Amino acid sequence: MDYLNHLITVVDPPFVRQSCPQPYQNTTLDFSLYSYGDRDVNVTVFVNCTALSPPIPGMHDMGCAPGGRHGYYQLTGDNHIEMFGNCSSMVVVPIHQTAANDIGSGKLNFSDAVKGGFSLRWEAGKGWCRDCVESGGRCGFDVLSPENHTCFCPHNSTLGTCPPTNEEPVGHPKNAKIKGIIIGVSAATGAFLLLCTCYLFYKHKKKRRFPPSSKSLSQSSSLKPSLMDPEMGSALLQTQVFSYAELEEATNKFDASNKLGDGGFCTVYKGKLQDGRTVAVKRLYENNYRRLEQFMNEIQILSRLRHQRLVILYGCTSHHSRELLLVYEFVSNGTLAHHLHGSPASQDILTWPTRLRIAIETADALAYLHAVNPPVIHRDVKTNNILLDSNFHVKVADFGLSRLIPKDVTHISTAPQGTPGYLDPEYHQLFQLTDKSDVYSFGVVLFELISSKPAVDMTRNRSEINLANMAITRIQKGELEQLVDTALGYQSDEVTRKTITMVAEVAFRCLQSDADMRPPIKEVLEVLQAIESDGYRPEKEHGDAESRDDAELLKNTEPFSPDSIMNRWTSRSTTPQSSE
Template sequence: MNKKNAAGKSHTKWKILAGVGAGVGGFIAVGLLCLLILYKHRKRKQHSTSSILLGPTASSEPSSYRDPELGSLQYQTPIFSYEELEEATNGFSASRELGAGGFGTVYQGKLRDGRVVAVKRLYKHNWNRVEQFMNEVEILSRLRHQNLVSLYGCTSRHSRELLLVYEYVPNGTVADHLHGPRAHNRALTWPVRMSIAIETADALAYLHAVEPQIIHRDVKTSNILLDRGFHVKVADFGLSRLFPLDATHVSTAPQGSPGYVDPFYYECYQLTDRSDVYSFGVVLAELISSKPAVDTNRTPGEINLANMAISMIQNCHLEQLVDPSLGYQSDWEMKTMITLVAELAFRCLQLDTEMRPSIKEVLDVLRDIESGEYKPKKVVEADVPVREEATLLRNNLPFSPDSVTGRWESSSTTPHTSE
């Protein structure tokens, strides 16, 4: 009997041990499974090609950071980890720096998948950098055009730093080649300059034609990148605006670069698509002259290139404006084309916005000039009062400002006011 009891107790003991072992084993298995799921989640979150919808992120942002002119963010954008981009740029090394602008520094980087990219690192002290970051992400995520720079992705808005990742465009900017560090190469012959003008106008015409319309608001030669074949990639959409449907203008404090800002916009705080046309007129003047938009080393009346160009065109002194290396004086065909482009620039630089052509008309005229098919409109008597009115307006409103000191605060309280 004692043996039976001992055997029974031993059997029960083994059952208990087996049950406890199974429970512990199950607990360990569940724990390992949880760790595996967590590991995979973290890896997926860190992976550079993971894509998330930015909409929920935008909706969680405090209203003080929201721009009333921004639409809802509905487009998928690849999200990069800060660590990968830090690695790609060698810790944001100064040797990788491509340039610096008003909102951030751009570095050349190489991703783990081998792609060479340009990484914009937004300045930390810029109080509205979140707005500019979200603005550029939304706009570039919806655009597809051969002459617009491509956005490859960005960091999360809640990342350690705000970083934007673009395609790398290797041949510098138009400004570099006209009057910057690459100007000595003299690579921009007149045919190349015509091509640059046409491709830039084509990119802007695309922006103005999409719905909702997009106003770039910072058109300038340092924002026009060039690839190795000297084809255009328009960049930097931090100041761009999605234009409300059926609106004639947006009331907003003037922003942009000195020398390029539409004087009407500067004076009246009204942004329209013709504001980009004015800036493009300054770009045309740069392509003709190889001179920067603002140069304090010039005489006081010529510090502003737009002012100089208008004066020389009106007084029939175009030869004093044109870059001598373009053959204006020696080649009749070249002289004809440059003169026609100068006349187009004059139209773009009119202070009355209604007198400026649309960017689509500018594009059509440039293409016709390049092909030799452009026929200038004859000036009839009915046109004379209009031209006189333009001169009077020119005396009453300022040119695009040479500096932005103390003139950029808006007291407007309209619903579309920003900055």
């Protein structure tokens, strides 16, 4: 980053990983945000070519093209018509001027020059954050508020612009008068505060013998005003309020050995309350406006919901507390993401029937959220937010980004928020959040369960970095078996193969780019339950049935097919979306 000149150096990630980067497409920019810098030159690259004979002046061999083919580049702007018959495509690649000079002098090869990237000039101060700059602030960005920029002002940070200052210049007569008043008032105030401090110290020593326990706002009418949090409205009416000291003690002063994990904006610790309950304490990193907004949002959402597949919120600290802390039930088996992509993945603990049950229970939780009044859109459905207990039952967590949607509207207009790889593309394009946004994210989760691959993986080929894109391509090409985790028995077990195929069909429908083409989550749940029921129906006859081999069991199983399940799908139409 070159803040002085508003320049950022960027490079295509696959180029860094490849020993011989092959640029196969041109760079495209959003020119409302970026423009090309003046420190770069364009190099014309011809890829996948036959050998040039005789050589063309000014055309240089890249020296590392694979498969017996050749790649050529030229530093001049001239295009040679004879190259188009010998090469599959031509690409223009910007590189630093210094790198271009080093190529010409033989100090640098083409691969290293491309890996050095190029410069973009960002347009901050010329458009979307001009107001901040003109108000005396410096423009920044907060990932929690992508729809707004953060304005860093002399005394604090804010959204929008810095507040106006009405201070008079130093030495102004008005300031001299004010200074005299301040000195007089300060002397009197100091004496008063000294008396107050002595009194409060005496009261504190007296009360230390009887430390206050946490109280429930719904049960106590004698709470201190500071705990009522009037700004929070009714958000805390069913929520227990803990003191910071109580939770500090429960987590052994937030000891690192009690850390359960780190989120995007918080750390979670295991703790034990004085009443014996084992809990998970979420500690937000900073007490700023955006953290407080998510803190209050999670309380408002979870305090009014009760479902066996949702994590239980036990309580929180007051927002006037030293830190913002949320207290949940402790879910012992970690996240689904950890089991799919972490160290337990190599142990093959999650069999396919277990994964299908996890999918059903997650859909059950989402169906409940979408059915309550007013409906709740989770907005961050992902495997990191699906917790598992000791029996691998689901607890959906993290409602910091969730939104309530009134019954009489089809969507709410809001800037896209969520996790890359799970974000609904229509929501991203139209800024319209609907219940179908959760359905899309759930479709990604289904493909994670099928493939054991993460939703985003920068080490995969460019076209397959996003799991949703990879899965859609595989299915459209009839290559589902290349997507399925080989440990699940897709090739060796007929029932597993058929049920995975049907679940993949459900996931494919969830990932339709047009939200109206996606089924409601209630119907997704019903189809998944039917797949489980038909695919793993127990034998009616016992006795010697247990001694039959697998082939005999499969022969006596009632036949089913993807069509038999999908015919139950009665997707209802969705009314056109309109603004709130």
